Amino acid sequence: MTPVRLLGIGAFLIGVFVLVPLFIRLSGRWDLYYTLTSVALLSVGAAGVWLTFYIGRINIGQGAYALLGGYVSAILVTQWGVSFWLTLPLAALTCSAVSVLIGLPILRLRGVYFAMVTLVLTEVARLTALALPITNGAKGITSIPLPGKLSIFGLTLIPDFATLENPKLAFYLMAAVLMVLTYLVLWRMVNSRLGHLCRSLQQNEELSASIGVNTAMLRVLAYAISSFFGGLAGAMFVAISQSIYPSSFAVSDSVNFMLYCFLGGLGYVFGPLLGTLLLYFGWDLLSVAKEYQLLIYSGAMIILMLVLPNGVLSLLDRKGGQK
Amino acid sequence: MEQIIANGLYLGAQYALIALGLTLIFSLMNVLNFAHGQMYVFGGFVTYTVVAQFKLPFVVGLLASAVVLAVMGALIEKFLFRPVIRKSKRDESTMLLAAGIAFFLDAVILLLFGEKQRGVPKIVNGVFNWDMRIIMPYDRILIGLLAIALIVAFILFMQYSRTGRAMRALAQDRVAAELMGVDVDRYSMIGFALGAMLAGLVGGLLVTITGVNLGMGGPTSIKAFLMIMIGGAGVISGAIAGGFILGMMESVGLTVLAAYGDVTYLAIFAALMIFLAIRPQGLMGKPWG
Numbered sequence: 001m002t003p004v005r006l007l008g009i010g011a012f013l014i015g016v017f018v019l020v021p022l023f024i025r026l027s028g029r030w031d032l033y034y035t036l037t038s039v040a041l042l043s044v045g046a047a048g049v050w051l052t053f054y055i056g057r058i059n060i061g062q063g064a065y066a067l068l069g070g071y072v073s074a075i076l077v078t079q080w081g082v083s084f085w086l087t088l089p090l091a092a093l094t095c096s097a098v099s100v101l102i103g104l105p106i107l108r109l110r111g112v113y114f115a116m117v118t119l120v121l122t123e124v125a126r127l128t129a130l131a132l133p134i135t136n137g138a139k140g141i142t143s144i145p146l147p148g149k150l151s152i153f154g155l156t157l158i159p160d161f162a163t164l165e166n167p168k169l170a171f172y173l174m175a176a177v178l179m180v181l182t183y184l185v186l187w188r189m190v191n192s193r194l195g196h197l198c199r200s201l202q203q204n205e206e207l208s209a210s211i212g213v214n215t216a217m218l219r220v221l222a223y224a225i226s227s228f229f230g231g232l233a234g235a236m237f238v239a240i241s242q243s244i245y246p247s248s249f250a251v252s253d254s255v256n257f258m259l260y261c262f263l264g265g266l267g268y269v270f271g272p273l274l275g276t277l278l279l280y281f282g283w284d285l286l287s288v289a290k291e292y293q294l295l296i297y298s299g300a301m302i303i304l305m306l307v308l309p310n311g312v313l314s315l316l317d318r319k320g321g322q323k
Numbered sequence: 324m325e326q327i328i329a330n331g332l333y334l335g336a337q338y339a340l341i342a343l344g345l346t347l348i349f350s351l352m353n354v355l356n357f358a359h360g361q362m363y364v365f366g367g368f369v370t371y372t373v374v375a376q377f378k379l380p381f382v383v384g385l386l387a388s389a390v391v392l393a394v395m396g397a398l399i400e401k402f403l404f405r406p407v408i409r410k411s412k413r414d415e416s417t418m419l420l421a422a423g424i425a426f427f428l429d430a431v432i433l434l435l436f437g438e439k440q441r442g443v444p445k446i447v448n449g450v451f452n453w454d455m456r457i458i459m460p461y462d463r464i465l466i467g468l469l470a471i472a473l474i475v476a477f478i479l480f481m482q483y484s485r486t487g488r489a490m491r492a493l494a495q496d497r498v499a500a501e502l503m504g505v506d507v508d509r510y511s512m513i514g515f516a517l518g519a520m521l522a523g524l525v526g527g528l529l530v531t532i533t534g535v536n537l538g539m540g541g542p543t544s545i546k547a548f549l550m551i552m553i554g555g556a557g558v559i560s561g562a563i564a565g566g567f568i569l570g571m572m573e574s575v576g577l578t579v580l581a582a583y584g585d586v587t588y589l590a591i592f593a594a595l596m597i598f599l600a601i602r603p604q605g606l607m608g609k610p611w612g
Contacts, residue, residue, distance in 0.1 A: 105600030113552065119545065120592055127589040295431065297430075298427035302427060
C-alpha cells in the first residue's frame with residue numbers, strides 16, 4: 001500500500017509542478033495559468049471548510065475569512081508598506097484569532113443553525129467591509145503592488161514578482177506550493193490523534209465529551225485552523241488580482257467552498273481538492289456554452305449528486321468494498 | 324412612529340409567508356432549501372407573464388404561480404431529494420443538491436424570462452392617508468392583508484385538516500408517524516409542494532409592488548434563513564414571529580440608523596449573533612433542530 005501511495009503522491013507532484021507548466025508552454029494556453037492558480041487557492045480555502053465538516057459542522061462562512069485575510073494583507077501592504085510575504089501569515093493568523101472569538105459562541109450551534117449563522121457571517125463581513133473607513137468602502141483597495149522578493153540572510157528565496165518576465169507562472173507555482181503544503185498539513189492532522197478526536201466529534205459529540213474529550217476546545221481549534229486556510233487563500237488572491245472589494249468574496253463564494261467539499265466527498269482528505277478542480281475547471285470550460293453555461297453546470301451538479309451522493313471519491317470506496 | 328410600525332407590519336407579513344414555506348420544508352425533511360429565494364422569484368415571473376403578457380386578471384396570475392410552483396416542488400421532492408436522502412451517508416448532502424437546484428432555477432429564469440426587472444401594473448390605485456401620520460398606498464395594504472389571510476389559512480390548514488395533521492406528525496417524529504400509518508413519502512411530497520407554493524404566492528404578491536428580477540433569489544433566501552433562525556427552525560409559530568420581527572427591525576433600522584449610512588443589516592446581524600449565543604435554538608425552536 002505504501003509504495004503505491006508514494007508513487008501516487010510522486011505522480012501528483014510531478015503533474016502539478018512539471019507536466020502542467022510543460023503542457024501550457026507547448027499548447028500556448030497561458031490563460032490556463034490563471035484558472036489553475038484559482039483552483040489551487042480555492043482548494044486551500046476548501047480544505048478549511050472540509051475540516052469543519054470533519055468535526056460535523058456545515059461551514060458556509062469561509063468567504064468571510066477569505067475576505068478578512070485579503071483585507072488584512074491589502075491594508076498592511078498598501079498603508080504600512082509591510083512585505084507581502086510577512087502579511088501572508090499575519091493575515092492567516094488574524095483570521096484564526098477572529099475565528100476563535102466568533103467561534104466560541106457560534107460553535108455551540110449545530111446542524112442547520114451553524115450553517116445558517118456562518119452563511120450570515122459572510123454577509124456580515126461584506127457589510128463590515130462596506131461600512132468601515134479603513135477598507136475604503138465600495139471602492140475597495142486597488143493597485144496593490146506585486147509581492148516583493150523574499151530573502152533570508154541575503155539568500156534570495158523568492159525573487160521580486162515585478163521583475164519577473166512571467167509572473168503568471170510564478171503565481172501558479174506559489175499557489176501550487178501553498179496547496180500542497182495545506183493538504184500535507186491536513187492529511188497529517190487527520191491521521192493523527194487530533195484527527196481521531198475530530199472524528200469522534202463528528203459521530204457523537206455528547207459521547208466523546210463523556211469520555212473526557214475537551215470538545216469545546218477541540219472544535220474551536222478546528223475552526224481556527226479552518227479559518228487560517230481561508231485567510232491564506234484570501235491573502236494570496238488579493239496579491240494576484242492586486243485589488244480587493246467588499247464583493248470579492250460574497251455569499252456565493254462561501255457556498256461554492258462548501259460545494260467543492262461535498263462534490264469531492266466529505267470522507268476523503270483530497271475530496272475538496274478534486275471537487276474544486278472539477279467544479280471550477282468545469283465552469284471555466286463550459287464558458288463556450290455561453291448563456292447555457294449555468295444551466296449545464298447546475299444540471300451536471302444535480303446529476304452528479306443523484307448518482308454519487310457521497311462525493312466523487314466514493315467511487316474508490318465501492319471498489320474497495322468489492323475486494 | 325405609526326408609519327414605522329405600519330411599514331414593519333407590511334414587511335413582516337410577506338417575510339413571514341416566505342419563512343413559513345422554508346420552515347415547513349425543513350421540518351418535514353430536514354432539508355435547508357437554498358432554492359427558496361429562486362422559487363419566490365420564479366413565482367413572481369409566472370405572475371408577471373400571466374398578468375402583463377397574457378393580459379389576464381391578477382387573481383389568475385396568482386393562482387398560476389401557486390400551481391406552477393406546487394407542481395415544481397412536488398417533482399423536485401420526488402425525483403431529486405427523495406433518492407438522494409435515501410442514498411447519502413450524511414444528511415448534509417442534500418445541501419449540495421439544494422444549492423444545485425438554486426443555480427439551476429437561476430439559469431432557467433435567465434433563459435425563460437431574461438434578466439430585466441419586471442413588474443405588473445398596480446392592482447388598486449390611491450393612497451391611504453391618515454392625518455399624515457400613516458401614509459400607505461392601497462395596493463400595499465391589500466397585499467399585506469392578503470399575506471396575513473394566507474398565513475391564517477395556512478395555520479388553519481395545518482391545524483385542522485387531515486393532511487396538516489399528518490405533516491405535523493411527520494415533523495414531530497418521522498418513524499413514529501410512519502408506524503401510525505402515515506404515508507411518509509406522500510406527505511413529504513405534499514409538504515415540499517406546499518412550501519414551494521407559498522414561495523410562489525409571495526412572489527406573485529410582491530411582483531405588483533416591488534417587481535422581480537433575477538438577482539433577488541439569493542438575498543431573499545438569506546433573509547428567510549435569518550427569520551427562521553430568529554424564530555427557531557422547523558416551528559411554524561417561530562417562522563411567523565421571525566418574519567414579523569425581521570420586518571419590524573428592518574423598518575425601525577432604516578429610519579433610526581439612516582444617519583449612519585447603510586448599516587441596518589449590519590446591526591441586525593450583530594444583534595442576531597449575540598441573540599444566538601444566548602439562545603441557540605431561536606425563540607421557539609427545539610434544541611438542535
